[in-house]
Amino acid sequence: MVREREILVVAEHRGKELREVTLEMLRKAKQLSGQAGYRVSLAILGYGISDLVEEASWFGMDKVYYLKHRELEHYCLDCYKDALKGLIEEENPLLVLIGHTATGMDFAPSVAMSLNLPLATDCIDLELIDSGLKVTRQVYGGKVNVELQVKPHKSYIVTLRPTVFRPAEKTERKAQIVEITPRLGRPRTRFVRYVKPEIADIDISQAELIVSVGRGIGERENIKLVEELAEAIGGVLAASRPIVDSGWLPKTRQVGQSGKTVKPKLYLAIGISGSTQHVMGMKNSEFIVAINKDRNAPIFDIADVGIVSDLFEVVPALIELLKEK
Amino acid sequence: MPVNVVVLVKPVPLREQDITIREDGSGINLEELKYGINEWDNYALEEGLLIKEKFGGKVFAVTLSSKQRDPEFLLRECYAKGVDSAILIHCEESEEFDPYLTAKVIYEVVKDLEYDLILCGVQAFDDNYTLTGAFLAELLNLPHASIITKLELLPDKKIAVVRRELEAGVEEEVEVDLPALFTVQTGINQPRYASLLKLRSALKKEIRVLGLNDLGMEEKAVLDERKMVVRRMYRPIVKKETNFLEGSAEEVSRKLIEILREKGVLSG
Numbered sequence: 346m347v348r349e350r351e352i353l354v355v356a357e358h359r360g361k362e363l364r365e366v367t368l369e370m371l372r373k374a375k376q377l378s379g380q381a382g383y384r385v386s387l388a389i390l391g392y393g394i395s396d397l398v399e400e401a402s403w404f405g406m407d408k409v410y411y412l413k414h415r416e417l418e419h420y421c422l423d424c425y426k427d428a429l430k431g432l433i434e435e436e437n438p439l440l441v442l443i444g445h446t447a448t449g450m451d452f453a454p455s456v457a458m459s460l461n462l463p464l465a466t467d468c469i470d471l472e473l474i475d476s477g478l479k480v481t482r483q484v485y486g487g488k489v490n491v492e493l494q495v496k497p498h499k500s501y502i503v504t505l506r507p508t509v510f511r512p513a514e515k516t517e518r519k520a521q522i523v524e525i526t527p528r529l530g531r532p533r534t535r536f537v538r539y540v541k542p543e544i545a546d547i548d549i550s551q552a553e554l555i556v557s558v559g560r561g562i563g564e565r566e567n568i569k570l571v572e573e574l575a576e577a578i579g580g581v582l583a584a585s586r587p588i589v590d591s592g593w594l595p596k597t598r599q600v601g602q603s604g605k606t607v608k609p610k611l612y613l614a615i616g617i618s619g620s621t622q623h624v625m626g627m628k629n630s631e632f633i634v635a636i637n638k639d640r641n642a643p644i645f646d647i648a649d650v651g652i653v654s655d656l657f658e659v660v661p662a663l664i665e666l667l668k669e670k
Numbered sequence: 671m672p673v674n675v676v677v678l679v680k681p682v683p684l685r686e687q688d689i690t691i692r693e694d695g696s697g698i699n700l701e702e703l704k705y706g707i708n709e710w711d712n713y714a715l716e717e718g719l720l721i722k723e724k725f726g727g728k729v730f731a732v733t734l735s736s737k738q739r740d741p742e743f744l745l746r747e748c749y750a751k752g753v754d755s756a757i758l759i760h761c762e763e764s765e766e767f768d769p770y771l772t773a774k775v776i777y778e779v780v781k782d783l784e785y786d787l788i789l790c791g792v793q794a795f796d797d798n799y800t801l802t803g804a805f806l807a808e809l810l811n812l813p814h815a816s817i818i819t820k821l822e823l824l825p826d827k828k829i830a831v832v833r834r835e836l837e838a839g840v841e842e843e844v845e846v847d848l849p850a851l852f853t854v855q856t857g858i859n860q861p862r863y864a865s866l867l868k869l870r871s872a873l874k875k876e877i878r879v880l881g882l883n884d885l886g887m888e889e890k891a892v893l894d895e896r897k898m899v900v901r902r903m904y905r906p907i908v909k910k911e912t913n914f915l916e917g918s919a920e921e922v923s924r925k926l927i928e929i930l931r932e933k934g935v936l937s938g
């Protein structure tokens with residue numbers, strides 16, 4: 346008997362909550378299965394999360410594998426690798442989808458390499474074709490798209506970029522839940538604790554007007570200039586990561602995937618290229634203005650208003666006009 | 671207790687250059703570009719040097735690169751900053767490698783080095799795979815932790831305690847058995863600059879150059895082992911319509927303020 350092939354989504358969850366990227370992957374998996382009739386299943390690794398597993402089973406997949414083990418209570422590289430290796434070997438899915446998140450990035454390569462399966466990371470699209478798998482990724486800080494051909498293989502692993510696909514919605518149909526006790530070896534990496542972010546002097550996620558500065562500002566000295574602009578506008582100053590890495594502004598001012606998510610009325614990006622990780626934290630702003638000397642900077646792809654120019658000319662002019670009134 | 675560290679460094683196109691795509695879409699015009707150390711690798715290198723200063727031991731820098739990326743200059747910079755030994759795996763085909771081949775070739779060299787720790791960047795600015803480190807760790811049968819923002823070594827206990835960056839400012843503290851591989855995030859330290867004097871004396875240092883033949887592989891045949899190949903490259907398609915303001919700095923500023931007032935974003 347030929348079994349229908351399966352698309353296996355690996356759930357991501359933290360603090361007993363399913364993370365959004367899981368639902369985004371499920372939507373994409375269902376879309377891919379719709380054309381070819383593949384089964385869609387969800388693997389949830391954890392311990393003491395039967396409520397979450399129950400809740401997740403309503404999102405339209407055929408099966409949920411609950412890989413339950415005390416060692417899986419927190420994320421652990423070796424435990425994830427052992428558990429998923431076992432499941433993939435047993436079920437032989439055509440495609441495994443994992444989120445391109447801090448966690449997915451950590452274990453996906455180990456699983457792929459240990460099974461000698463091809464892995465395409467940080468994909469913004471994928472398509473199963475006769476000659477294998479076709480994926481789309483972004484390179485050079487988002488300036489170039491590349492289409493990769495993955496050669497035919499018995500299974501493929503793909504990590505999907507979060508926030509690209511719309512999340513799947515709840516359905517009327519509950520999936521079958523299969524509980525599995527995975528076999529795990531002794532883990533060489535062990536979770537100790539979570540470290541919470543420091544408390545901010547100003548909470549930029551609540552700000553209505555944000556002036557945000559990036560590496561284009563060049564030197565610490567020049568921060569004063571954008572500070573002055575923020576003041577003239579009556580907004581708060583935020584930054585991209587390199588400014589924070591250099592210690593020019595505190596971490597609490599960082600916008601992006603590993604910083605704050607903001608949705609102000611105005612986001613004025615100055616000397617920021619618009620990398621994915623930055624854009625994830627500000628793309629839902631109501632009105633986006635970008636000042637950048639590079640016409641090809643990806644920030645212009647999401648800006649409402651663009652000024653292709655040297656910030657050291659435009660910013661002083663803006664300050665002067667704002668003070669004039 | 672001395673700690674030996676291997677650091678992987680990659681020369682990538684420097685930022686602030688025009689990245690142009692070949693007319694047939696087969697790739698980037700790499701010839702026209704200037705190259706330097708990948709931003710993330712620079713932090714990995716600094717972390718390796720800090721470990722050497724604290725515990726003693728040696729730092730090896732390893733690069734896999736084609737000629738046009740000027741890897742020798744990058745490795746001279748590594749010497750100038752304090753690296754003890756630099757190894758260049760020279761391979762013209764590496765421009766066509768997929769992450770599997772990259773990791774495999776680096777593995778063939780690193781496996782014979784004496785190390786307690788391997789460090790590399792979270793990702794390379796150019797291809798953005800985030801795979802070389804984790805793949806190499808798996809090939810060497812080492813544990814790894816990615817995106818680390820803090821590294822504390824306890825060599826006598828044979829463990830490291832690291833912080834991994836998750837999302838929205840939350841971090842995860844993890845204990846890892848040594849030897850191990852870590853992929854380093856920007857901001858973990860403040861990388862040093864190489865002085866001119868040291869750069870000059872680094873010119874005399876010897877770079878060990880290896881080719882695929884030295885590793886028992888064949889230049890041409892090796893590409894058949896790829897699991898994925900580039901089909902085409904293109905500029906992202908933009909859906910949003912951006913209103914580009916033109917004119918002098920003063921003109922665009924006036925227009926911008928006007929738009930913001932009309933939108934009610936700015937008062938007055």
Ligand SMILES: Cc1cc2nc3c(=O)[nH]c(=O)nc-3n(C[C@H](O)[C@H](O)[C@H](O)COP(=O)(O)OP(=O)(O)OC[C@H]3O[C@@H](n4cnc5c(N)ncnc54)[C@H](O)[C@@H]3O)c2cc1C
Binds near residue numbers: 585619
């Ligand atoms: C796991 C992970 C998490 C990350 N999290 C975040 C995050 O939360 N937030 C974040 O911001 N980044 C994050 N990053 C880093 C991200 O990948 C980019 O490196 C970073 O966003 C780039 O910042 P930037 O745009 O300021 O610098 P660059 O990309 O260097 O851009 C500088 C821009 O300034 C322009 N410029 C230069 N001079 C001038 C001038 N005189 N006038 C006008 N324009 C000028 C240039 O054209 C360029 O576009 C993360 C990376 C990783 C791997």
